[in-house]
Amino acid sequence: MLLCIDPTDGSPLYTQIAAAVRRAIVEGEVGEGDRLPPARELALALEVNMHTVLRAYAELRDEGTIEMRRGRGSVVQRGGASRAGLLRLVGEFVAEGRRQGLDRKDLIELMEQEMS
């Protein structure tokens, strides 16, 4: 599993790790039902604390991309790839909106227009 990190990105490290894992899932490097590498292994490679990786995994679990089970490790959920893909688009949508100076209300309005 390849993880790309942008050192100039100001967002917290665990958010960046979660985004990198999401990308790997969206691009099918890790398939549904596959196990993610153990947090300890990833932490060693990234030269970060294991808890930072565990926090990233917890974020992916909370959004429904992966399942964390004792004894099985972290497994990509069924539908995890499309879920991660959607979340990625939402992330891009919000980032682009902010860049264009739109606030929360404008973005929600845009989405409602699109859905009606």
Place this chain on the structure above:
Amino acid sequence: MTKTGIRWWLTTYAIPGLLLAGAVAVLLLFADRLPDPLARHWDFSGQPDGASPLWAMVLLAGGITALAWAMLVVADRSGTSSSSLVAFVYFMGATLVGVQTLTVWANLDAPSWQSAGQVGLAQIVAVLGGASLIGAIGWFLAGGGPAIPYQAPETPIATVGLEPGKDAVWVGKSESYWIPMLGVGFLVAAAVVLGWVGILLLAISWLAIFFSAARVAVNDQGVNIGLGWWGWPRKLIPLDDISRAEILAVEPMSFGGWGLRVIGGRALTGTWALIIRRGPGIRLVRPDHADLVVTVDDPQQGAGLINDLLSRNGRVGAR
């Protein structure tokens, strides 16, 4: 407790615990109907030809049991447990239970071990067959699935297109399913054959367990290669020593088999290889040291990242 929590508890603790405790319990349950010492080894014609005191049998079964279970619990705690490990422990537990049951059955109510009943190939085959089935159940309980088939790469020098200013790491692994099974075979043999040969067999079985998986991690320091599910011992190959990374389809026999191998002569000109299974792997070309080959799933990206990190340092292809 959630549904998956119960399943995890059953898979990791309850079932292997029962299996492994059963191997000791079956001896103790019938202790007063067994001769002491009791027959524990049979020759090819099925006649008993070796015996041990009951306490030695119990101690041995208990020792193997404790080791196997400890391995599963340690792997679970460190998040490195896998379907193959669960299957391995189940297979081992079932084999032990089967072998001990056979032993008790043959010795039951015999006045001395010499007059114990016969044990033939058919019973041994039945035990191994049953144990394989239980191993398979463990594999499915732990969520095992088929491995992804390997596709040969098309580009001669792999790359992941690492953008300038970005950092990246890659982690990969390779696992074998039959090497740990072989380990169990040796472990069971060690339990039956006591003495120096038994100790040797025990050593081989643990060696087999070390070589049942490899972990590979790439970052801007170099390539970290770790042994076993737990990734230890590990060795860092600094990026500065590497001139490029290649993808190859490993045919174990062309490296002289499985495990840690040296081919093509001395340390500086030859190749060191860590072979866990047949299939995809990475070759690290090192101008001033022996080349290194390690089997690993999805090697395109691992090799690609190594090459991208090297070309960032202006080194790729130098030899």
